Ligand code: NAI
């Protein structure tokens with residue numbers, strides 16, 4: 001029987017509740033599709049600070065590095081807001097991404113037919129949207145040097161540096177081209193090449209790589225226009241390739257086409273080694289421990305992990321199908337509730353998902 005080593009990182013807030021649902025479904029999917037998942041659970045974020053003083057204990061990072069895939073729920077709690085940045089739960093997540101050398105963040109945005117009315121946008125605009133934002137995660141203006149604040153000429157000045165190397169652009173662009181090839185064959189690269197030198201290098205490299213992907217239809221778009229086009233006519237997009245800053249903004253914008261943050265999965269990948277699969281939402285301290293969380297983003301992350309990380313495509317499709325069927329049957333968690341639907345808690349939604357599977 002095929003075996004996979006999975007590290008589960010439940011983290012803080014609603015993390016443990018939604019992790020329990022994902023584990024239930026993953027075990028069942030393994031049984032149905034002929035593989036076994038060997039789970040190890042480790043602390044990260046606030047729970048790790050409580051236990052050991054560190055938001056990412058060395059033992060957690062080592063277990064993740066030795067695994068086939070990592071499934072993380074969420075980290076963060078207002079209890080730690082007063083701590084300096086390097087001691088806070090968020091630092092655990094950033095250190096984990098760095099420790100696993102994850103440079104590509106994939107955020108799929110799909111409108112499920114049952115949730116067409118959950119979005120703040122009109123149904124005829126979002127109907128049929130199925131796109132993927134590929135965001136560079138470890139470069140660009142969030143990491144560029146020099147940065148800082150200085151006193152100069154009797155004034156105060158602050159600066160960050162937006163920088164990308166040829167190698168950095170090539171490796172993220174390759175991820176996007178490969179994905180586009182597997183999907184509809186359409187790739188749109190986002191930049192600000194009319195103003196920024198760094199965007200000109202970005203565009204040159206994407207154009208150069210396009211020679212290896214004759215089957216992919218490549219277009220370029222300025223980021224300001226892309227922000228507009230995403231809400232004007234999102235169906236025109238399939239794979240969107242962006243740098244770190246533009247991708248941070250555009251992926252949040254794209255996420256809101258769907259209606260609830262409780263539905264959105266993501267994957268962070270490197271060129272080798274395990275990927276990290278985590279919902280877009282945070283630890284939701286306002287509803288933690290009350291059996292109110294929507295576990296579906298986490299279940300869709302588990303599906304991404306099965307497909308991308310473990311090549312268990314049939315099981316991935318089965319998990320996604322269970323989410324669609326439960327929604328079509330009218331079951332909703334509080335964040336998605338509308339008239340005529342049946343409201344369930346996190347655990348109850350888990351039971352329905354398991355039955356649908
Ligand atoms: P959040 O995503 O945790 O919550 C925003 C709102 O969405 C809240 O009203 C929450 O109840 C709701 N929500 C989120 N996920 C939900 C789900 N699965 N089901 C139902 N409702 C859901 O973002 P917020 O409040 O800004 O941050 C809370 C904590 O989470 C902070 O400590 C923050 O640093 C951390 N955070 C962690 C992330 C991660 O682990 N990747 C990402 C974003 C925030």
Ligand code: MG
Pocket residue numbers: 248249252
């Ligand atoms: Mg963001």
